[in-house]
Amino acid sequence: MSSSKICVRVLSLPCPPFLLAALVLVLRDKMSVHAGWVDADTPSKYYNISALTKGDNRNFQLVFSDEFEVENRTFDDGHDPKWTALNKNDYTNDALHYYSSDNVRTSNGVLNITTDFRENTFKAFDEDTKKPVAETKHIQTAMVQGWNKFCFTGGIVEFRAKLPGEPQIGGLWPALWLLGNLARATYVGSSDYMWPWSFNKCDPKTRTSQEIDACSKVHHYGLESMVGRGAPEIDVLEAMGGEKGPLPNTPIERPYFSTSLQISPGIRNNRPVLGEQPKKGHWYEGMEYGQKKPICAKPFLLWCRPYPQTEELHLPIRRFVFQHAN
Numbered sequence: 001m002s003s004s005k006i007c008v009r010v011l012s013l014p015c016p017p018f019l020l021a022a023l024v025l026v027l028r029d030k031m032s033v034h035a036g037w038v039d040a041d042t043p044s045k046y047y048n049i050s051a052l053t054k055g056d057n058r059n060f061q062l063v064f065s066d067e068f069e070v071e072n073r074t075f076d077d078g079h080d081p082k083w084t085a086l087n088k089n090d091y092t093n094d095a096l097h098y099y100s101s102d103n104v105r106t107s108n109g110v111l112n113i114t115t116d117f118r119e120n121t122f123k124a125f126d127e128d129t130k131k132p133v134a135e136t137k138h139i140q141t142a143m144v145q146g147w148n149k150f151c152f153t154g155g156i157v158e159f160r161a162k163l164p165g166e167p168q169i170g171g172l173w174p175a176l177w178l179l180g181n182l183a184r185a186t187y188v189g190s191s192d193y194m195w196p197w198s199f200n201k202c203d204p205k206t207r208t209s210q211e212i213d214a215c216s217k218v219h220h221y222g223l224e225s226m227v228g229r230g231a232p233e234i235d236v237l238e239a240m241g242g243e244k245g246p247l248p249n250t251p252i253e254r255p256y257f258s259t260s261l262q263i264s265p266g267i268r269n270n271r272p273v274l275g276e277q278p279k280k281g282h283w284y285e286g287m288e289y290g291q292k293k294p295i296c297a298k299p300f301l302l303w304c305r306p307y308p309q310t311e312e313l314h315l316p317i318r319r320f321v322f323q324h325a326n
Contacts, residue, residue, distance in 0.1 A: 037063055037064040037065070037082075037150060038062055038063065038064065038065050039065040039066050039067045039069075041067040041069040042062065042065040042067055046062060046065070047061065047062045048060065048061055048062065049062075049156065051156075052156060060155060060156055063152070063155075064082075064150055064152075066082055066083070067109060068106045068109055068110055068111045069106075069109050070106060071106060071107060072105055072106060072107070073105070073106040073111075074101065074104075074105070075101055075104050075144060076101045077101075081149065082146060082149055082150065083111075083144050083145065083146055083149070084144070084145050084146075084147065084149070085099070085100075085101035085103075085104045085142050085143065085144050085145075086099040086100075086101070086142070086143045086145065086186065087099065087100055087101050088186065089120075089122050089124065089135070089137065090143070090186050091124070091186075091188075092186055092188065093173075096137060096138075096139050097115070097137060097139040097140060097141045098118075098120040098122070098137045098139070098140050098141075099140075099141065099142055099143050099186070100118075100120070100140050100141075100142060101142065102140075102142075103115070103116070103140060103141055103142035104142040104144060110162075111144065113141065113142045113144065113164075114141070114142070115139065115140070115141040115164060115172065116139075116140055116141075117138060117139060117140075118138070118139070118140035119136060119137070119138050120136065120137050120140060121134055121135070121136045122134075122135060122136075122137075123135075143185070143186065145184070145185060147179075147181065147184045147185070148181060148184075151181050157178070157236060159176060159236070161176065161237070163239050165241055166241065167241045167255040168241065168242070168243060168244060168255065169241055169242070169243075170240070170241050170242035170243065170254075171241070172239075172241060173238065173239070173240065174237075174238075174239050175235060175237060175238040175239070176235075176236045176237045177233060177234060177235045177236055177237075177238070178233065178234040178236065179195070179231055179232075179233050179234075180194075180195075180196075180198075180230060180231030180232050180233070181231070182194050182212075182229060182230065182231045183195050183231035191231060192211075193209060193210060193211035194211050194212070194229075194230050194231045195230070195231045195232075195233060195262075195264075196230065196231065196232045196233045196262040196263050196264050197209075197210050197211075197212075197228070197229070197230025197231065197232070197263070197264045197265075198230050198232040198263040198264065199213075199214070199228045199230065199264065199265055200214050200227060200228035200229075201214055201228065202214040202215040202226070202228075203215070203265075206265050209264075209265070210228060210230060210264075210265075211230075212227075212228060212229040212230065213228050214226055214227060214228035230264070232261070232262060232263045232264075233260075233261075233262040233263075234260075234261055234262075235258065235259060235260045235261075235262070236259060237257050237258075237259060238257060238258050238259075238260075239255070239256070239257040240254060240255060240256055240257070240258075241254065241255045242254040242255060
C-alpha cells in the first residue's frame with residue numbers, strides 16, 4: 001500500500017495518487033481577500049505575494065485555497081464544493097488501476113490519497129469487437145479533480161506535496177496538473193479533438209482536428225462563432241520512479257520528474273524525431289532538455305522550484321496559486 005501527501009493551492013487540479021491541499025491567488029486592484037474560495041485556515045501571510053519572475057513587479061492576491069484541516073472530509077460527487085474524487089475506471093495511458101473516492105480522506109491537515117490492492121469488476125467496451133465486456137482491475141487508487149468548480153485564466157500555482165512510494169521503485173505515476181475546463185481528465189469523449197488545442201485562427205488544415213475551431217460560423221452551447229477553443233494542459237509535476245538508469249535516447253535518468261506545457265497545433269515542419277533530443281533548426285528554437293540539478297534530483301523527497309533558487313529542503317513541499325486581474 002502506498003500513500004502520498006499534498007497541501008496544494010491550485011485550481012482545476014486533477015491529481016493522480018498522493019496527498020493534497022490547495023490554494024489559489026490572483027492579482028486584484030483591491031487587496032481584500034474574497035470569502036468563499038479562500039480557506040479560513042489559510043494564514044494571512046499567504047494572502048498576497050510578489051511575482052516570482054525577474055522584472056515582474058506585480059503583486060498577486062490569494063483567490064482560492066484549501067488547507068484540508070477539517071478531518072475526514074469525503075469527496076464523492078456532490079460532497080465537496082471544491083473537489084470531486086472519481087468513481088470509475090481509468091482507461092487512459094494503459095492504466096492498471098480503478099479510481100474510487102474511498103481512497104481519499106483528509107487527516108492531519110492534508111488530503112490523503114492511498115493506493116492499494118483491491119479488486120473491481122466493471123462494464124467496459126471492447127474496441128475490437130465493439131461490444132461491452134466485463135473487466136477486472138486489481139489496483140485501486142484515487143484522482144481528485146476541481147473540474148467545473150473553480151477556473152482561472154492565469155497566475156501563480158503553488159502546492160505542498162509528498163509523493164508516494166520509494167523513488168527507486170517503479171509502478172506509480174503521481175502528477176499535479178492543470179487542464180482546460182472544456183475537457184475533463186479520463187473522460188476521453190470530452191477531450192477528443194479538444195485536448196490540447198489552444199488556437200484561435202481559421203486554418204482549413206486543422207478544421208478536422210479541432211472540435212471548436214475559428215472557421216465555424218455555427219453557434220453551439222452559447223459559445224461565440226468564429227472563435228477557436230480547446231483544452232491545453234500544464235503538467236506542473238509528473239514523477240517517474242524506478243531503478244536508477246538512463247531513459248533511451250535522452251540525458252534523463254530515473255528517478256525524475258518533468259514539467260510541460262501541452263498545446264496544439266505544433267509547427268508542421270522541422271519537427272524533432274520522436275524519442276530523440278531536439279536539434280538546432282528543429283521545431284521551436286532554443287528548446288532543449290533540462291539539465292540535471294541537485295535541487296530537483298530527488299522529486300520524491302525534496303523541494304524543486306525554478307524561482308527563486310533555493311537550497312534543498314525536506315518536505316512538506318509548498319506551492320501557491322496567485323492570479324493577476326485585468
